[in-house]
Amino acid sequence: MRAVQSKDARFDGWFFTAVLTTRIYCRPSCPVVPPKVENMRFYPSAAAAQQAGFRACKRCRPDASPGSPEWNDRADLVARAMRLIADGVVDTDGVPGLATQLGYSVRQVQRQLVAELGAGPLAIARAQRAQTARLLIETTSMPMADIAFAAGFTSVRAFNDTVREVFALSPSELRARSKGQAAAVTGMISLRLPFRQPLNPDNLFGHLVATGVPGVEEWRDGWYRRTLRLPHGHGVVALRPMPDHIACQLSLSDQRDLAIAISRCRRMLDLDADPVAVDDLLRADPVLRPLVDKAPGRRVPHTVDGAEFAVRAVLGQQVSTAAARTHAGRLVLAHGEPITDPAGGLTHLFPTMQALAATDPETLAFPKARRTTFMTLVETLAAGEIDLGAGADWNRARDQLAALPGIGPWTVESIAMRALGDPDAFVASDLGIKYAARDLGLPEAPKALAEHARAWRPWRAYAVQYLWATGDHAINRLPA
Template sequence: MHTDTDRCVRAVRSKDARFDGWFFTAVLTTRIYCRPSCPVVPPKPENMTFLPSAAACQQAGFRACKRCRPDTSPGSPEWNHRADLVARAMRLIGDGVVDREGVPGLAGRLGYSTRQVERQLLAELGAGPLALARAQRAQTARILVETTGLPMADIAFAAGFSSVRTFNDTVREVFALSPSELRTRAPRTGSAAPGAITLRLPFRAPLTPDNLFGHLAATAVPGVEEWRDGAYRRTLRLPYGHGIVTLTPAPDHIGCRLVLTDQRDLTVAISRCRRMLDLDADPVAVDEQLRADPLLAPLVDKAPGRRVPRTVDEAEFAVRAVLGQQVSTAAARTHAARLVTAHGEPVDDPEGGLTHLFPTPAALAALDPETLALPRSRRTTLTTLVRELADGTLNLGPESDWDEARHRLMELPGFGPWTVEVIAMRALGDPDAFLPTDLGMRRAAQELGLPHTPAALTARAASWRPWRAYAVQYLWATDDHPINFLPA
């Protein structure tokens, strides 16, 4: 979008927050870059240039605006609905792969040479993987500086910097303030538990939280997830340790409180929570497409901005999808809770009732199938799945190719179209995943006057592409199932 100058100028002049994260406005006279909705008086068009990423702005010598804080914009929705090399690379960078494994590790996961990955990122985003990771480290450092009392040296290494000097230089260059000045300017908040980090997760409006948090709460696995005091809480397995997150819906943001055993996991934890809540989606584009169908339009108008509830752990969700085959929500939770108690890692949660991390595929691959209270065919399905996840034969991570993953899943015993597509929708994050055989979908379609046989419904849904996963949410929301309501 940044190449359409006229459209960008109109967005800046109208201070349109819908375009935050789509592009950044770099002001040639002040050498400052802003988000489109920056509250200051817009500069003259001839003094503006538009860049596709904060990293590109920083690489070109612009610093972040102190008023609109463009580094806190929602992420580009492009990386949610695309499955090409650049989108997969951006998802991996958001998951901290460059900081942990370097550019060769990033390229290796994608199956391309480092030169090809760098060339494509530079062509589309105006910055290579190192610059993109550096911009992400700067944002992580700012969060830690402003929300914790950690010493600056600890923050430097927790944010991924190789030295305190590099940390200081980067913060000054990006924000035109020293780390100490950032901390002094930050608003004082109430006392927090030791090690807790509190921040706000932005999103593009509108957002209807009912089905999003309702789904997570209604399907919560005891010990791993819970709904407590108006917030969804869960344990997180992270690269350097583990954590507990508390997510609270608010009208203009999602409150996020993280307690981590290792602060280096902050960036990854935020990225995974944003992905689980689908916060980088573009609801205006989605709803506009679905509203074009006259039978869907009333559902969209009633509660615009529905999101697709996703996951923080793709392998975990695949296991839970198998446990949920042909049983009730309550039965699926019971099966999952048994696995957690027997094979999950214990954690401490002084503030709630969380007790375990969900077991890894490696831990589940070692279990005795005879201990599973499941039909024999489903035992085979589950043990085959966890074995392939554990040995890397099946990859459902952010770098995965959606079509290839679907193909691999369909080859497993006991996997049909419903299971494959629900994993594609909630674990892989494919916004076009579709469940025409789902009973709730077919019932809702029939009540609305839509075709309700799988073939006919699939044909009608062609006009909803590439947002069919969102159409599923609107159709499911016509039911009075607990997944569609915020818990009391």
């Protein structure tokens, strides 16, 4: 209740408040005067509030709040399920497909989601479809029938009923309120990605740009741009840091991929993190406190494709950033799928694991041992024997990676941090971390440093960002 009374935006997405008298649900920071306590109800998800018969507030737009940080901070069944639902698994494979990926029965998944979130996977996916529909209604001039199917609805009637039920407005009324923001003429969808303050974009965008693969990623006119391989086609996204949001421009070959593309971009930029909780814990260490105070809100740069990053991590073993980019660029030219990018210099999608598994090892300009590591990894990923996707079991993936030849602790933890999104991943043997530890008076030996870093749990991946920032490297600077 204190969070609602203080209108604390930090709790947006953590829970939702509903008012019995108006039948409206809001985010905690809604500017409307809070009602009497006895008239309020609290729900752990927007889907639960919708199932209880409440409609979204037109003023605070709770459907557009940042997601709960819990789903990216935890590795249990519910968190993994939420990441997969956001990645569109229920829309593409249904609840049975979701359960299969999680390794549980449909009944177990349903029971645990309802117990914690007050809604099952279908209701949660429906809430996501409603938000996607609203984005398309307000930011494009697409016909409503096209929007219905692009958002994942099976019929125009279901689309109309859901929009009316959730937003208390018809689709045409929602469009009339959007003040002429339509941009479908160019095929570009423009939107704002919210986050919890503070956010320091320097290392986030700096890292993505400095390690970007030519043809797949670029920095152009203040925008980070990259290609996306999506379930129904491909896309190009442009992202730019703004004071209170991330500007996002999406061009998709199939609009049905909108929600998935947004989810992957949010995950790549770590936008659902709770920086206050992270920074408060790290400040407890006197060594880290000045680093956090100097530039709070650092995020962990993740990826849009776990398998892609795993390959890039192997390419980066014991070589410079520039050399790793060169190796990756060659693979993209040889095995990536060409695309057309009228707005810039992007040329390819990153190769699939199946395409890379067909590579002739003799064509790889690596030492023999590295070629063996590379081929074993891509063949294993192509066969689906290791899951590095949104719903992956972090510990199981670590064990499977470590069992492959040539993949040691640095590679495993790099993949855990960037691909799996484990907030506690820690690259104790990284050269940049070793230099930072030396300069800060911390233990340099990986084992001793890991022991000291136990106090930073469960946010050691964020501590890595602050330690890296002590060095003079392009990954720490927002490109000019």
